[in-house]
Amino acid sequence: MIRRAAAVALGLAMTATPALAHPAPLGIGGFFGGLLHPLFVPAHVLAVLALGLLIGRQAAWTGLVAITFILGLTAGLGVMTLGVVPLLMNEAVLAFALIAGLLVAHARSMPEAVGCVLAVLAGFCIALDSPPEAVTLSEANRMLLGTGIGAALLLIAVAAVAARLTRGWPRIAARVLGSWIAASAILVLALRLVR
Amino acid sequence: MTRPVTRAFAILLCLTAAAPALAHTGDVVGGFVGGLAHPVLGPDHVAAMVAVGLWGAFLGSPAIILLPIVFPLVMALGGALGILGVPVPGTEIGIAISAVLLGLVVVLAVKPPLWIAAVLVGVFAIFHGHAHGAELPPGADALAYSLGFVVATGLLHLAGIAIGLLARWPAGRIAVRTAGALVALSGLFFLARLA
Numbered sequence: 409m410i411r412r413a414a415a416v417a418l419g420l421a422m423t424a425t426p427a428l429a430h431p432a433p434l435g436i437g438g439f440f441g442g443l444l445h446p447l448f449v450p451a452h453v454l455a456v457l458a459l460g461l462l463i464g465r466q467a468a469w470t471g472l473v474a475i476t477f478i479l480g481l482t483a484g485l486g487v488m489t490l491g492v493v494p495l496l497m498n499e500a501v502l503a504f505a506l507i508a509g510l511l512v513a514h515a516r517s518m519p520e521a522v523g524c525v526l527a528v529l530a531g532f533c534i535a536l537d538s539p540p541e542a543v544t545l546s547e548a549n550r551m552l553l554g555t556g557i558g559a560a561l562l563l564i565a566v567a568a569v570a571a572r573l574t575r576g577w578p579r580i581a582a583r584v585l586g587s588w589i590a591a592s593a594i595l596v597l598a599l600r601l602v603r
Numbered sequence: 604m605t606r607p608v609t610r611a612f613a614i615l616l617c618l619t620a621a622a623p624a625l626a627h628t629g630d631v632v633g634g635f636v637g638g639l640a641h642p643v644l645g646p647d648h649v650a651a652m653v654a655v656g657l658w659g660a661f662l663g664s665p666a667i668i669l670l671p672i673v674f675p676l677v678m679a680l681g682g683a684l685g686i687l688g689v690p691v692p693g694t695e696i697g698i699a700i701s702a703v704l705l706g707l708v709v710v711l712a713v714k715p716p717l718w719i720a721a722v723l724v725g726v727f728a729i730f731h732g733h734a735h736g737a738e739l740p741p742g743a744d745a746l747a748y749s750l751g752f753v754v755a756t757g758l759l760h761l762a763g764i765a766i767g768l769l770a771r772w773p774a775g776r777i778a779v780r781t782a783g784a785l786v787a788l789s790g791l792f793f794l795a796r797l798a
Contacts, residue, residue, distance in 0.1 A: 454746075513672050580668050587671075588754060590679070592749040595679050595682050595749035595752070595753075598736070601686075
């Protein structure tokens with residue numbers, strides 16, 4: 409039941425069409441605006457999708473990687489509340505999408521520590537790349553809280569679905585998807601380098 | 604695999620392709636649709652991409668899995684070279700020759716060791732990627748365009764693989780080799796046009 413709900417949630421999540429980068433999605437502010445935020449930034453979607461596929465495809469991994477992702481998110485959002493907005497965070501998120509995509513395409517077992525490092529850094533950068541567009545401090549905090557929960561839920565949903573892709577064409581499709589994510593990230597990073 | 608999860612994954616694949624279509628610019632030419640159309644509108648690219656899929660299907664496992672995973676990644680590296688302005692000599696000739704050679708290996712049912720096939724396809728991927736990267740329209744939304752471009756390439760491979768799977772039957776083998784011959788002939792035509 410939980411898996412079905414996760415799958416449905418993921419499907420609905422992926423129907424989000426326009427990437428409006430950072431303004432409140434669909435004009436929704438506050439907690440729910442933050443909740444939807446990770447779905448409206450393509451680089452975040454790619455990174456979380458790649459990381460979720462990676463977690464789901466590593467049979468020996470425990471839930472530690474997802475927990476470190478949440479810790480990274482929390483740390484990043486904490487830094488964000490101090491008013492720190494570092495540069496090049498979107499590019500950093502893309503770089504993590506690239507690494508995770510390559511690891512998904514490679515499809516080899518690896519130590520969970522690798523996933524933990526990747527997840528904590530990706531979570532941290534995603535949080536720092538999600539500055540809330542809010543008028544009041546309390547609304548900004550609610551948006552940040554929503555962003556953290558939204559990104560964590562998305563990761564868990566993707567990982568839950570990816571964990572089921574153990575044989576046949578879905579397993580291959582997961583690797584191909586990882587390859588496509590990595591290829592897209594390579595192209596965009598090259599473009600960002602020259603523009 | 605349970606049916607809901609399979610369905611959810613199918614939805615995920617489709618919607619992942621569709622989601623970032625209007626990111627940032629909303630410009631059809633520069634966005635996802637522009638990237639999606641770019642490889643499809645170049646007959647030389649189409650011929651070579653389909654031939655990669657045909658050959659992969661002909662070679663069977665693991666090439667049928669490996670080639671569509673490796674090609675987008677190496678193509679993206681070629682694309683990055685194009686975007687960064689690093690010259691790759693003879694790009695157009697390389698693309699035309701890729702159609703000729705990939706068509707011929709299908710016609711002749713050549714089955715080299717996997718690493719030779721991967722290197723050959725990888726070299727051609729550099730040419731194709733470089734051409735795409737160098738032709739990227741200015742002002743295009745990078746991530747949406749790149750996703751469209753990579754997805755279109757992957758779908759052309761899948762089309763080739765789908766046709767290539769006919770090789771399981773004797774009449775199908777003839778059909779696949781005929782398709783290879785058509786690709787090789789189209790490559791010769793592209794070469795003649797360049798001369």
